[in-house]
Amino acid sequence: xxxxxxxxxxFEPVAGWGRHAVERGAVLRPERLLxxxxxxxxxPRGLGRSYxxxxxxxxxxxxxxxxxxADRVVAFDREQGTLTCEAGLSLAEILRVxxxxxxxxxxxxxxxxxxxxxxxxxxxxGKNHHSDGSFGRFVDRLxxxxxxxxxxxxxxxxxxxxxxxTVGGMGLTGLITEVTLRLQPVESxxxxxxxxxxxxLGAMLxxxxxxxxxxxxxxxxxDCLARGAALGRGILIRGRHASRAxxxxxxxxxxxxxxxxxxxxxxxLSPVLMRGFNATYYWKHAWWSxxxxxxxxxxxxxxxxxxxxxxxxxxxxxxxxxRGFLQYQCVVPRAAGAAAxxxxxxxxxxxxxASFLAVIKDCGPESDAYLSFPLEGTxxxxxxPYRGPRTEALVHELNATVIxxxxxxxxxxxxxxxxxxxxxxxxxxxxxRKVRDRWDPEHRFRSAxxxxxLGDTP
Amino acid sequence: xxxxxxxxxxxxxxxxxxLMAERGDALCLxxxxxxxxxxxxxxxxxxxxxxxxxxxxxxxxxxxxFAAALDAADRALAAFDxxxxxxxxxxxxxxxxxxxxxxxxxxxxxxxxxxxxxxxAAERLAGRGGGTVCAFSSVAGDRARRSNYLYGASKAxxxxxxxxLGLAYAGRGVRVICVRPGFVKTAMTxxxxxxxxxxxxxxxxxxxxxxxDRGTPVVYAPPIWRWVMLAIRLLPRAVMRRxxx
Numbered sequence: 233x234x235x236x237x238x239x240x241x242x243f244e245p246v247a248g249w250g251r252h253a254v255e256r257g258a259v260l261r262p263e264r265l266l267x268x269x270x271x272x273x274x275x276p277r278g279l280g281r282s283y284x285x286x287x288x289x290x291x292x293x294x295x296x297x298x299x300x301x302a303d304r305v306v307a308f309d310r311e312q313g314t315l316t317c318e319a320g321l322s323l324a325e326i327l328r329v330x331x332x333x334x335x336x337x338x339x340x341x342x343x344x345x346x347x348x349x350x351x352x353x354x355x356x357x358g359k360n361h362h363s364d365g366s367f368g369r370f371v372d373r374l375x376x377x378x379x380x381x382x383x384x385x386x387x388x389x390x391x392x393x394x395x396x397x398t399v400g401g402m403g404l405t406g407l408i409t410e411v412t413l414r415l416q417p418v419e420s421x422x423x424x425x426x427x428x429x430x431x432x433l434g435a436m437l438x439x440x441x442x443x444x445x446x447x448x449x450x451x452x453x454x455d456c457l458a459r460g461a462a463l464g465r466g467i468l469i470r471g472r473h474a475s476r477a478x479x480x481x482x483x484x485x486x487x488x489x490x491x492x493x494x495x496x497x498x499x500x501l502s503p504v505l506m507r508g509f510n511a512t513y514y515w516k517h518a519w520w521s522x523x524x525x526x527x528x529x530x531x532x533x534x535x536x537x538x539x540x541x542x543x544x545x546x547x548x549x550x551x552x553x554x555r556g557f558l559q560y561q562c563v564v565p566r567a568a569g570a571a572a573x574x575x576x577x578x579x580x581x582x583x584x585x586a587s588f589l590a591v592i593k594d595c596g597p598e599s600d601a602y603l604s605f606p607l608e609g610t611x612x613x614x615x616x617p618y619r620g621p622r623t624e625a626l627v628h629e630l631n632a633t634v635i636x637x638x639x640x641x642x643x644x645x646x647x648x649x650x651x652x653x654x655x656x657x658x659x660x661x662x663x664x665r666k667v668r669d670r671w672d673p674e675h676r677f678r679s680a681x682x683x684x685x686l687g688d689t690p
Numbered sequence: 691x692x693x694x695x696x697x698x699x700x701x702x703x704x705x706x707x708x709l710m711a712e713r714g715d716a717l718c719l720x721x722x723x724x725x726x727x728x729x730x731x732x733x734x735x736x737x738x739x740x741x742x743x744x745x746x747x748x749x750x751x752x753x754x755x756f757a758a759a760l761d762a763a764d765r766a767l768a769a770f771d772x773x774x775x776x777x778x779x780x781x782x783x784x785x786x787x788x789x790x791x792x793x794x795x796x797x798x799x800x801x802x803x804x805x806x807x808x809x810x811a812a813e814r815l816a817g818r819g820g821g822t823v824c825a826f827s828s829v830a831g832d833r834a835r836r837s838n839y840l841y842g843a844s845k846a847x848x849x850x851x852x853x854x855l856g857l858a859y860a861g862r863g864v865r866v867i868c869v870r871p872g873f874v875k876t877a878m879t880x881x882x883x884x885x886x887x888x889x890x891x892x893x894x895x896x897x898x899x900x901x902x903d904r905g906t907p908v909v910y911a912p913p914i915w916r917w918v919m920l921a922i923r924l925l926p927r928a929v930m931r932r933x934x935x
Contacts, residue, residue, distance in 0.1 A: 240877070240880040240881040241880075241881050242880060242881045242882075260880070261877060262877060262880075263699075263700055263701070263704075263877045301876075301877055304729055304730065304733035305732070305736035305737055306729070306732060306733070306736070307732065307736055308736040308737075315736075329737050329738065333738065
């Protein structure tokens with residue numbers, strides 16, 4: 233429990249969504265975004281949905297500035313859909329307020345419980361990356377409070393270097409206080425969705441490419457415990473916003489929310505049970521999509537079921553037990569082809585590292601932002617229950633494959649990648665460091681992750 | 691509803707103002723920081739407030755200015771029919787114990803100023819046929835506890851005042867609502883240990899708005915605090931001496 237402090241600070245354990253890497257921080261939750269006085273190190277944090285140590289303080293007792301209470305809309309252009317807001321506004325709130333008026337986030341990750349500032353800092357991507365790119369592409373303007381306390385405006389044309397270092401910059405260039413972004417117009421809150429079982433990896437990659445030509449949203453789910461001929465088997469999912477004509481009468485039902493009340497026991501994640509779960513999921517969907525095909529096209533589904541299935545289970549991260557989990561997400565360039573992805577899946581299957589969920593997706597061209605994660609190729613994301621050194625060793629092994637393929641890992645998910653490995657993955661890191669050093673020579677903005685991956689002093 | 695709201699820029703007041711704006715109530719935000727009032731008014735308008743949103747200056751530490759502030763709200767809303775006061779002062783017990791000036795300010799704002807403002811508003815509303823006065827007290831006013839009796843006393847006074855105000859003006863069409871929030875996670879309570887049954891501002895705002903619509907004289911939010919406080923009120927003094935909270 234937090235301790236009483238007269239100045240509104242709360243000393244409490246801070247962790248990412250994976251609940252591995254925990255550090256006590258001095259947490260501030262202000263309604264107006266301002267850096268604490270005194271120049272001490274500080275880490276901006278949104279709703280804490282990054283998995284690893286990106287939003288974990290660099291040292292015990294360091295400042296963590298949670299932005300979610302700064303959630304005011306500054307302006308909204310109802311013709312263009314341009315939204316200016318304080319950085320703590322969440323996508324959930326944007327959806328609640330603006331979707332009934334026909335506007336949708338241009339890019340959304342797999343949860344709506346993220347702040348706009350966090351979306352910028354992680355340069356998040358979604359199921360539409362192959363067609364639309366990542367979040368930063370829709371950002372026209374940022375306001376940052378930089379290390380010396382001054383407020384700086386930046387954007388694609390103004391202080392461009394600072395902008396490109398901030399998009400995907402994990403909050404390490406300054407405190408993002410205000411964001412201007414372009415929402416996309418949609419005709420309804422419903423999605424037209426098709427699912428299709430695919431028997432193996434080759435078919436999955438081909439299927440994603442084909443679907444991407446006509447569908448704005450594509451994603452694959454892979455049973456990453458299947459081996460041999462079934463390696464890479466899974467469900468291909470494609471979706472688009474339903475048109476007005478396709479929309480059922482009335483708004484979609486409110487998302488239901490269940491909660492996980494306590495930490496699950498670890499035997500729930502035993503390889504045998506996980507294999508059973510994954511296989512059941514595969515066959516259920518295979519049967520379901522067969523049924524849909526034979527009985528005609530399915531009805532549109534509510535947007536939240538398509539984009540945010542896990543949001544329906546509050547605190548689902550507790551299912552991984554007290555020791556938490558790592559989420560591993562990497563991307564390998566198209567040139568590396570199916571071979572690299574197959575090698576990653578082989579290693580995972582061989583390690584028997586259970587996972588509820590492996591997501592595969594093809595990405596479009598990379599952005600100009602220095603540390604932006606996606607690049608043209610295939611991305612794979614999966615959960616690994618944390619079991620100490622052997623889980624970390626598996627990540628290093630996977631990283632070796634990724635490096636050899638010319639790919640990289642996603643900092644918003646990462647908790648264990650070694651600095652030398654990250655430097656090999658991200659050639660633009662040196663350029664990013666130069667911009668950061670210019671605006672924050674003493675590295676006032678730092679996190680457990682920046683200490684681990686970038687060599688900041690704790 | 692045409693509501694003048696004191697405290698709409700922050701916490702529970704911000705959440706309540708959003709609900710009211712979304713359903714089309716006309717609002718006049720009253721407060722002392724013009725820039726903050728503007729920012730909140732812009733927020734409400736951009737979120738699609740269906741009624742007008744005006745702002746006017748009111749400082750709870752300056753009761754001499756209350757009449758002018760209520761005049762401004764009357765002008766902006768063509769006579770308000772509801773006054774909501776969510777604003778209040780808060781400080782941890784230790785700093786109130788240490789600093790008499792700080793304590794005096796808190797007692798002034800939470801009791802004296804709020805009572806003076808609500809009294810004036812009730813009289814104004816009664817003069818034109820009625821309306822609603824809704825003020826935020828606290829469960830801390832239900833029973834004095836050693837760990838926060840200074841803040842609690844200011845709210846106990848306010849609760850007593852609001853009860854009397856409701857009785858006195860019932861015949862003249864003025865409904866008085868005393869909101870007693872339990873622990874709510876806002877910037878005001880940042881840094882305090884979070885007890886069980888802590889609430890979120892949005893949920894509290896929904897409970898309060900329903901009470902305002904129905905004219906419920908006393909409302910606990912989250913509602914479970916009604917039963918928590920009932921139990922605490924029943925504890926004998928000997929027990930209250932022993933418990934640490």
